[in-house]
Structure formats: C-alpha cells, structure tokens
Amino acid sequence: MKVFKSFTGIVVPLDRSNVDTDAIIPKQYLKSIKRSGFGPNLFDEWRYLDAGEPGDDHAKRRENPDFILNQPRYREAQILLGRENFGCGSSREHAVWSFLDYGISVVIAPSFADIFYSNSFKNGLLSITLDGDVIDKLFEETLATDNYQLTIDLENLSVSTPDGDNYLFELENGLQERLLQGMDDIALTLSLSDEIRDYEAKRKQQAPWLFAE
C-alpha cells in the first residue's frame, strides 16, 4: 500500500451525485482475477463512445470528448471532487483499484457510501468528507481555474487551496495512524489470536450450532 504524508495534485470535478460502482468500473472488467490493470476502464462507459470488453486495446477506442476526465486540463488529475453518496451500489473493491490504477489517489465528496468508503482506506485511496458548502466552493474554484491544485496533508488532516484556504477533515480513530504507518490490518488482527480463540471457546459453549463438529 502506497501512502503519503502530504501531497499536491490537480483536481478534476465530477459534478454528479450518486456515482455508483457500476459506473466506476463496469461488470465485464470484474472477471479479472488481478488487483491491477483497471485504470484504462475507470468510468469506461462515460469515458469511451464505443463499448469495451476485457482484452481490448483501450488506447484504440474512441474517447468521449465531453467526459470531464478526457478534457486536456484534467488529464493529469490525481484528486477527484465528487458529490453526495459517492461510490454507492455494489461492494466491488475493483472500483477503488480502478482509481488507484488510473492515478487518482484522493476522492473528496460531501458523503460516501459505506462500503466504498471502507474499501478505499484498505488500499490507500483517501476518501475525504467535507461540508457541502465547501464542496460547492471547491467546484467553483476548480472550474474557474486552470491547473487547480489542492494539497492534502495527512498528518494535519487538512485540505488547502491555492488561495491559502485550509479545510480540516476527520478520519476515524486509528485510520490516520494506520495509513501513515502503512500497517497491515490482518497482521494487526492476528496479533490478537489468543483473544479470538478465547471468544471461540466461549461461543462454542453458548451456541454450539455455530460450529460444525
């Protein structure tokens, strides 16, 4: 998991609420058994005019010039600005892998769907929640300014604008630390193996039907 302490990147504004994971990465690409290679198919149906299948040479497909990610000024974007209920729909972690593979490592939105939010942090994609008013302002500024960049500071949990505005955001306890140290969740849990076994022993007494003989 690649993790940063502080990072500055170009912002692309995606002005739609309820962006769902089917839109982020369509089903035909979920057949892959890998974690990588999803970048060319991020927002596939919005990004290309022709239909795509796994194995296609996506560089040869016709791009939709109207889709925001295809506009020259946003080509190098690393931060996506979104609207309400971002990432709703299915649990596919492929959605998060697609952003990272494409090169977007931060999504800022007023609200996220629960599973997408939790998936994002497992992979080092930073999902940042800011107030609707702030988001509106960031949309305006991004649209009005070429090469608009934001700086994300993970140690201070802040987003700062080129004008020097500074917005603080919150992360759940432990998440910030885990991200900064790049800790492996499974190793952390396995360090509590004895507690898991104690729980199981107790549970077997109370509810033996939960354990096959």
Added chain:
Amino acid sequence: MAARTLYDKLWDDHIVHDNGDGSALVYIDRQLIHEVTSPQAFEGLKMNSRKPWRLDANLAVPDHNVPTHHRGQIDDPVARLQLSTLDDNCKETGITKFEMNDPRQGIVHVIGPEQGACLPGMTIVCGDSHTSTNGALGALAFGIGTSEVEHALATQCLILRKAKNMQVIVDGQLGNGVTAKDMVLAIIGEIGTAGGTGHTIEFTGEAISALSMEGRMTVCNMAIEAGARAGLIAVDDKTIEYIEGRPFAPEGETWDRAVEAWQDLKSDADAHFDKIVRINAADIQPQVTWGTSPEMVVPVTGEVPDPAAETDSSVREGMQHALTYMDLTPGTAIKDIKIDKVFIGSCTNSRIEDIRSAAEVIEGKHIADNVILAMVVPGSGLVKLQAEKEGLDQIFIDAGFEWREPGCSMCLGMNEDRLAPGERCASTSNRNFEGRQGQGGRTHLLSPAMAAAAAVAGHFVDVREL
C-alpha cells in the same frame, strides 16, 4: 441492562476486542464466497503464507459468471478462468463449494438461507453488497470488499465501526397485488438511496410481520439500495419454521437450544433508534422505477416526473440526466411505456414464491409481440426443481418465456445475458444504474407479478387490474 435494539444485541454478541474508539474486532460466523470478489483475497492469503482461520465457516458457490443457457461449456475465457480460480482456491484450502452443476448451486444470497447455512444470530459476510438479504433471518449480514474477504478468511474477524440504529416501521396491511418488492421500492422512494447510510435498518411493523420469509428477504436485500449496509428483521415463529430441517441447520437437542436462544433476537420494547421512519402499508401501490437510481420510483398509476418541478438544482440535473439516458419524457404515463425484454430473477426476486406469483399472472397467456425476450432465471437449482415439480416451468414456456439455469444472469450481465443498447427491460432485480444490465440498456425495477403482467401486455400495467 439498558434496552437494546436487535442490532445492538447482535453487535454485542460478536465483539472479540473492543478498541475503545467506537470500532471493534468483530467475530464472523459465516462467510459466503463467490467467484468475482474472492480471487484477489485468496491470492493475498497465499502471498503472505496465511491459511483460512476456520474452514467450516465458509461456503462457496459460483453465480455471477455462470451461463444460464446451457451448462456444457463457458465460452468466455476470462469468465472461465475466474470460475476455475474459485475451484482451485477452494480445493487448495479445503473450503466447501457447490459446483456449477450441483442442484444446490445458485445465487449466493439465495442458497445461504435455503441451505440453513445462514442462521439467526449469526454475523454473515460476503464480498457482495446484497448479503443484507440474510438480515431477514435476524442475522447481522452485510457486504464487504475483497480486502475484508481476505481479512475474514485469515482471522474469522473484521475490524468494524458500529453503525447507528434506524427503524423503518410499516404499519397496516398491503393491498391486493402489492408485494414486498413494492414495499421496499416505496421505502427507498421515501427515504432515498442514501437514507440509511451509516445505519443498520431494522424493518418492523404489522406489514413486515405479515410477510413470508421470501418477502422479508426481498426487503432486506434492498436495504443496501436504501444506503444501509445491513437490514434486519426480528426472529419470530415464521423464521424458525423456515429454518427447521434445512441441511446446515442444527438438529435434535442443539436445535432446541438454538430455538430458545433465538427467542431473544428482537429489539427490546423501549430500545433507542437514532432515526425512525413510519410508512402506512395501505398507501403503497405497485411500483415501477423510471430512472437510473432505485429512488427514482413512482406508482404504476403515476407518470414520469418533471424535473422542472424540482427545486434542488443538483437533484434536477440528476433527473434530467436520467430521463435522457432512459429516453423518457416528463408526463408520460408509466402504463404507456413499452418494453423490449423481461427479466424475472436476481437475489431480490428469484425464490419460489416470486416464481409462483409471476406464473399465476401469465398462466394461459402469451408474451406480447413486441417483447423480444422474456426469461425466468431461478435463484437456485433447488428453486428450479421445485418450480418444475409444480409445473411452473411449462406455464412460462407456453407463454413464450425462456426457462433458464440458476445464476445472477441479466441482473448485472456478467455472462452473455445482457440488454443491447437502447433496449428497455422490466426487471425484478435491484439496480437500475446506467449500463447495469448491459451498456446503454434501460432498466425498470418492479415486482415479479408486475414484470409478468408487463410481459403479457408489452408495456407496464397495473397488476391489480388484471
């Protein structure tokens, strides 16, 4: 002890380690596994030389990619590799898996309850958001991402943050021809697709109690479409009756003990809910979605809404966008919308009761000329066998429907069952997102009886008027 909700009880029962910051290490009793969201999890285990913590807690089945036409061969090499990867991973680890041609195979959320592999009081996870279906059994069941699949495999636990408690009360009785699907669509129409975000929704009230177990599963299935990771319904006699005798269910003295323990799986009378929504069942009409989000739903007697009447600009734009995609004009009566295809299936509506209710509507009738494909995809091999025993397959075939093998099929079109661009489908599934059933395809969600009625008429009709 203070009064607790059902969710509070399930949560408390599964805490292995309280982190003291609102999060906890939570024990997982059952993990269901399918081919799409598990390969990278097994790979992660292997890379770190880890083994599954407990084999008997896992049950695997292929469903998303399987062909529904013939089971002889899978033409798509990418799908084939994914299916064989599940095979290999289960063989290597020793996890029980139902093969594609096993009659017990089916959609993961259908087979869990059907096998008695999902029981009241359990924590149940699967790398699939519709795991919420199992909440109908009084279990805490929710979808997880692939990293969490790996985590649950390796440790039998997950690090979770407790959600808030939400209660949706459905008072009174549903009218004739109005089903669990209409109820849950109406709830989503009322609270919105983010209405339950951050919450676990417990569905209560007279109309919920009156539902069959199948109907309860339909409601909990779509809790995720209301934004909630988990939906719940308290255990009652129907729950226990449903489970008794199923292959994985406890027996004998253990059964008696289990039944006694399950009696407590309901919210205490004065338990606190952070959010309460009350709906009157008698007000619910048969529902049809018109847009590209499940909250874009109206009664079949209604019409396509006009964005101009919407004051919130971002909602208005969303509606306009959806209308363009769906090729619909504001003011069009829902009943005037013609359809090209009909899909009866998915983990929302592919259980025996769903198939019976659709068969009842089409018996002795035929699909309309403009309907180019109408298909029934049973939720499992056992549902299919049961339907065939009742002669329902023949009713569908006589009516011009295709009778398929079980799987996810055109709910998401990972196999070859898809909509072509521009095609309009009456679908009993749960998501009408852009491209969900095939790129450029247009999905209208509705109940099985309403889908069957639409197949016969060639456009939407009010099933109550038949």
